[in-house]
Amino acid sequence: MTWTGSSDARPSARIATLGPGLQKTERKVVEAIAADRERVVEFTAQDLATWAGVGRTTVIRAAQSLGYEGYPQLRVALVQELALESATTSSADTVVNEIDVEATALSALRSRIHQVAARLDDTLAALTPQAVDGFLAALEHSQRLLVVANGLSGPLGLALVMRLNAAGRSVEHFADPFAQQIAARQLGPGSTCIVFSGSGASRPTLDAMAAAQEGGAQVIAITSFARSAIVARADVALVVPPINDSFHDELIHTSRAALMLLTEELVDLYVSRSGAQGRAARDAALTVLAKAMTDEV
Structure with missing residues (x-):
């Protein structure tokens, strides 16, 4: 597998997305680059x-x-990336110094949030038009829709289910891995199983994927690593480069911010494409929320 995403994607985003699945010798090269880009x-x-x-x-x-x-060409891209980061970091340092001279927890938090925000520009770097269209088509036309997510990806799955429900799209979701597999196996042709896995290597999620495909359903994967078991087995894959720089960091310092942002925007796009039906569903959801609120103190 080679890079199929945006031609403007930064080298670091490409390395984070493809690196873990490269051949061993090629992985040595990209790991050396990631370790010291200034030297390389x-x-x-x-x-x-x-x-x-x-x-x-x-x-x-x-x-x-x-x-x-x-x-x-890779060297030139690295130079451009480092120059951009240098300008961004200088601006951020100025803001932090103006707000808090001492190394407080708040200033450390500001720095970490800034690092995450800087990487969010890579969210769409690895996506293809075919993958996005395939995802939206599944929401629009699938007879049944099952969302599967486990571990730290679990909240992503639940959030997608709630958003789709509010958008008028009927969707199934189970927290128990065995219930996931049973439901997936019963989907059948014309239905879709959407799976989340940041690492792309979750065994319960892979088992649910296999069950869905055995029953004839389409599987759409949303993950952070292009060369992963989940991408290899999916019919459609939406790959979002991880916020962290490596597979190791993704496991230790897990962030699902980019994946969450993607799914939120995809649902909004789905509502827009649904026209009057989508707007009516959202209005109905807002009516329920309005009734649940009170101005009493």
């Missing part, structure tokens, strides 16, 4: 090969897997 931009292809402990042709293949014509 000064390297020739041979310099990088020597530093990573691989052959020069492996460096070229790694660059091509990331979607570049060759290593020189």
